[in-house]
Amino acid sequence: MGDEKVATGLGRVVLVVEDEGAIRELIHFHLARAGFSVAEAADGLEALAAWQSARPDLVVLDLMLPEMDGLAVCRAIRRQAMTPILMLTAKGDEADRVSGLDLGADDYMVKPFSPKELVARVRALLRRTAPTDELLRIGALVLDRPAQRVTVAGEAVTLTLTEFSLLRCLIEHPGRVLSRRFLLQEVWGYDFFGDSRTVDVHIHHLREKIGERSDVLIETVRGAGYRLVGEER
Numbered sequence: 125m126g127d128e129k130v131a132t133g134l135g136r137v138v139l140v141v142e143d144e145g146a147i148r149e150l151i152h153f154h155l156a157r158a159g160f161s162v163a164e165a166a167d168g169l170e171a172l173a174a175w176q177s178a179r180p181d182l183v184v185l186d187l188m189l190p191e192m193d194g195l196a197v198c199r200a201i202r203r204q205a206m207t208p209i210l211m212l213t214a215k216g217d218e219a220d221r222v223s224g225l226d227l228g229a230d231d232y233m234v235k236p237f238s239p240k241e242l243v244a245r246v247r248a249l250l251r252r253t254a255p256t257d258e259l260l261r262i263g264a265l266v267l268d269r270p271a272q273r274v275t276v277a278g279e280a281v282t283l284t285l286t287e288f289s290l291l292r293c294l295i296e297h298p299g300r301v302l303s304r305r306f307l308l309q310e311v312w313g314y315d316f317f318g319d320s321r322t323v324d325v326h327i328h329h330l331r332e333k334i335g336e337r338s339d340v341l342i343e344t345v346r347g348a349g350y351r352l353v354g355e356e357r
Contacts, residue, residue: 136250139163139180141171141197142212143189147235151184154239155246168192172200180207182249184242185229187213187220195227202228206272208249208285212237225325230286231312248312252289260295263339263354267295274334281333286311290326291334294342294352303349323350 138160142148145166152162163178165171169191175183183201187194198209211229213220221232230249233242260267264277272288274281283291289311294302302310304320327350331342340354 136182137161137163137178137180138246139165139171139174139178139183141165141168141174141183141189141194142186143167144186147186150239151242154243158243158247160246166190168194168197171197175201175207182208182210182246184210184212184246187211187224195223198224198227198229202284206283206285206288208252210242210245210249221322222325225322226329228284230284245312249285252285252311260292262295262298262352265295265334265340265354267292276334276340283330283333287326287330287333290323291330294350298352298354301345301348301351306349 136159138155140148140151140155140162141164142151143166148164148166152164155162163174163180165174167190171183171185171189172192174180185194185197189197194211194213198211201207201209209229209231211224211232212235213224213232214235221234224232231245233245258269260269266275267288268274269292272285274283274288274291290307293307293310304323307323308320327342327344334340335342340352343351343353345351
């Protein structure tokens with residue numbers, strides 16, 4: 125039943141934050157048709173109020189907003205929760221996309237976008253929250269899937285949802301070189317049309333968060349991808 129809910133959107137709430145009414149209505153229509161309950165906000169301050177009251181399962185967040193921009197909204201949410209965030213931007217500049225990812229956004233889409241692809245990405249992000257009962261261990265690192273919690277030598281490490289999913293994928297294939305394309309398909313859950321350097325940004329964050337405290341290394345294999353190295357327990 126849990127997988128059905130992710131596939132259909134049943135019981136899941138998505139907060140759509142977009143100041144352009146026509147785009148907000150378009151996103152609302154396609155998400156509702158896919159079975160999601162949809163809350164809306166037209167500016168940054170309204171977005172935070174709606175997030176507090178609706179406690180959505182996922183946020184579709186425009187970058188350019190009145191009152192408070194999307195980066196500030198993303199930062200405020202990340203201080204409190206790991207709610208998946210899909211960021212929208214009208215800018216094609218790499219710096220804007222990286223800024224969103226740096227602040228904890230899990231994915232991004234550049235306008236104009238396909239509503240069907242947006243729904244597919246929302247579903248893919250929500251699949252990462254599907255409950256399981258497995259603990260994954262390598263070296264001093266323990267990944268608790270059901271709790272979406274990571275510890276290194278007994279100390280909790282705070283990760284975004286995408287960082288958690290990327291680390292899980294690496295742990296599931298210890299010692300194996302995983303290409304950027306493979307990681308995009310496995311972690312993002314759809315055919316990725318954007319810049320593969322998205323993976324590099326998240327790998328960088330993972331290294332910063334677990335590297336110094338762990339006996340586990342994420343190695344770069346030049347021209348091939350990434351490999352997780354550590355002692356399995």
